[in-house]
Amino acid sequence: GEDVEQSLFLSVREGDSSVINCTYTDSSSTYLYWYKQEPGAGLQLLTYIFSNMDMKQDQRLTVLLNKKDKHLSLRIADTQTGDSAIYFCAENYGAGSYQLTFGKGTKLSVIP
Amino acid sequence: GAGVSQSPSNKVTEKGKDVELRCDPISGHTALYWYRQSLGQGLEFLIYFQGNSAPDKSGLPSDRFSAERTGGSVSTLTIQRTQQEDSAVYLCASSLGDRASETQYFGPGTRLLVL
Numbered sequence: 001g002e003d004v005e006q007s008l009f010l011s012v013r014e015g016d017s018s019v020i021n022c023t024y025t026d027s028s029s030t031y032l033y034w035y036k037q038e039p040g041a042g043l044q045l046l047t048y049i050f051s052n053m054d055m056k057q058d059q060r061l062t063v064l065l066n067k068k069d070k071h072l073s074l075r076i077a078d079t080q081t082g083d084s085a086i087y088f089c090a091e092n093y094g095a096g097s098y099q100l101t102f103g104k105g106t107k108l109s110v111i112p
Numbered sequence: 113g114a115g116v117s118q119s120p121s122n123k124v125t126e127k128g129k130d131v132e133l134r135c136d137p138i139s140g141h142t143a144l145y146w147y148r149q150s151l152g153q154g155l156e157f158l159i160y161f162q163g164n165s166a167p168d169k170s171g172l173p174s175d176r177f178s179a180e181r182t183g184g185s186v187s188t189l190t191i192q193r194t195q196q197e198d199s200a201v202y203l204c205a206s207s208l209g210d211r212a213s214e215t216q217y218f219g220p221g222t223r224l225l226v227l
Contacts, residue, residue: 004154035218042116042203042218043155088155099168100216102147104154 006089006103013111018076020106022089025070032065033090033100034074043088046074076108084110114138116219118204124225125194133189133222137206144187145207145216146179150200158202161187162210194226 003025012018024032030051035043049056049063049072056063062075076083086105117136125131137144146158157171161181172178176194181187191198201221207214 040220042220043205045215045217048215090155099157099160100145100155101157102155 004089004091004101004103006087006106008104009107009109011109011111012079014079014081016079018074018079018083018108018110020074020076020087020089020108022072022074022103023070024072024089024091024101026091026101027067027070031092032063032072033088033092034061034063035088035090035102037086037088037105039085046087079108079110081110081112084108116204116206116217118202118219118222120222121220122223122225124227126227127196128193130190130192131194131224133191133202133224135187135189135204135206135219137185137187137204138217139185141206141208141217142184143207143210143214143216144181145205146187146189147203147205148173148200149203149221153200155203158189160210191224194224196226199224199226 005023031048033048034046036046037043047058047061049065060077064073086107088105089103090100119134144161147155149155159166159179160168163184164181176192179189201223203218203221205216205218207216
């Protein structure tokens with residue numbers, strides 16, 4: 001079945017870049033997503049990338065997609081303490097294209 | 113504008129009792145989704161509505177779980193005879209349509225604890 005894998009924890013110093021990695025298994029995925037979840041809050045869509053793209057940049061966020069290796073990464077430049085959260089990678093799958101399969105999330109801790 | 117809202121925000125119940133969780137999607141969003149977030153399990157898809165119809169109930173973990181949506185708006189997820197393993201955060205999301213390009217907007221979730 002479909003599976004999305006992420007490392008569980010990442011710790012970086014304030015001002016450094018953070019790179020959160022994700023691997024997925026479904027080569028028919030159309031869109032891949034990054035969501036952010038702050039403590040006690042729901043999920044906030046950060047960005048998404050269409051599967052025929054290699055890179056997408058949005059302010060401090062850069063998404064890289066290696067479709068051959070089924071590898072997705074999220075780079076946060078100049079990481080701030082407010083970026084501390086859990087980051088979920090998700091893919092859509094299936095003909096309906098509405099179901100999202102999520103990874104278990106990477107907890108990013110930013111050290112001041 | 114208002115986002116997706118869910119109620120209650122927290123629910124503590126005793127094993128064996130029934131619970132109802134409510135979701136108010138963003139106005140005008142035709143698609144609505146329920147997910148469950150358990151410790152160590154990530155997010156699991158439960159059920160999806162397009163309008164008032166649920167074309168895909170494949171994620172519901174057992175027949176104790178049911179959901180309905182009325183008026184193409186509010187949805188209720190009901191768990192009957194709750195078990196301790198039902199303890200989780202139940203998240204609702206809505207989107208304008210159900211294509212992959214439509215962003216799913218999530219509510220804050222209902223934290224359910226079954227004692």
